[in-house]
Amino acid sequence: DGGITQSPKYLFRKEGQNVTLSCEQNLNHDAMYWYRQDPGQGLRLIYYSQIVNDFQKGDIAEGYSVSREKKESFPLTVTSAQKNPTAFYLCASSIYRGTGANVLTFGAGSRLTVL
Amino acid sequence: SQKIEQNSEALNIQEGKTATLTCNYTNYSPAYLQWYRQDPGRGPVFLLLIRENEKEKRKERLKVTFDTTLKQSLFHITASQPADSATYLCALDKTAGANNLFFGTGTRLTVIP
Numbered sequence: 001d002g003g004i005t006q007s008p009k010y011l012f013r014k015e016g017q018n019v020t021l022s023c024e025q026n027l028n029h030d031a032m033y034w035y036r037q038d039p040g041q042g043l044r045l046i047y048y049s050q051i052v053n054d055f056q057k058g059d060i061a062e063g064y065s066v067s068r069e070k071k072e073s074f075p076l077t078v079t080s081a082q083k084n085p086t087a088f089y090l091c092a093s094s095i096y097r098g099t100g101a102n103v104l105t106f107g108a109g110s111r112l113t114v115l
Numbered sequence: 116s117q118k119i120e121q122n123s124e125a126l127n128i129q130e131g132k133t134a135t136l137t138c139n140y141t142n143y144s145p146a147y148l149q150w151y152r153q154d155p156g157r158g159p160v161f162l163l164l165i166r167e168n169e170k171e172k173r174k175e176r177l178k179v180t181f182d183t184t185l186k187q188s189l190f191h192i193t194a195s196q197p198a199d200s201a202t203y204l205c206a207l208d209k210t211a212g213a214n215n216l217f218f219g220t221g222t223r224l225t226v227i228p
């Protein structure tokens with residue numbers, strides 16, 4: 001089955017630790033995204049990548065880092081600089097290439113809790 | 116900045132009735148408006164989209180309308196079922212770059228048997 005796999009589903013982190021969330025897709029999509037979802041707020045874009053070895057900051061990139069070494073993979077690191085990291089993180093991908101609608105396929109999400 | 120409002124945080128309806136969810140936006144008009152369904156603890160799933168030059172789009176029991184004058188989209192679920200209970204998100208699609216989707220906060224629909 002084609003899709004997006006996020007891991008882990010649940011993650012607990014102590015303050016001051018960096019954690020990395022995994023995102024893998026086998027849809028052959030060019031574009032990949034990371035969103036953060038908090039109660040009562042819309043999805044907020046953290047980082048996105050349209051091509052391997054290239055990525056751009058979204059609206060709330062501070063305290064996060066990403067890499068795109070392979071087309072299939074787009075891991076997100078939540079660093080200790082992120083002041084309020086407890087949230088539900090969603091990875092998505094799309095075939096978007098600059099024109100037409102940008103329909104996203106999402107993973108199941110990773111819930112990060114800072115202890 | 117772009118602002119998207121979905122009519123209410125929660126909507127309860129009786130099974131068999133039509134559920135109507137509202138998405139209002141300010142500032143520029145999007146080229147597309149998309150609707151997603153999200154179940155608790157899961158990622159959103161794309162349902163359908165409507166183009167700015169379309170008035171209405173249908174898919175099975177779902178219907179979406181788009182009024183660029185009112186800056187509003189309505190999402191209808193006819194003959195609602197308890198399995199339709201979920202949070203529904205609207206998203207504005209500018210298509211002017213990959214950073215082009217703006218999501219609303221969602222409306223949590225509960226269909227009561």
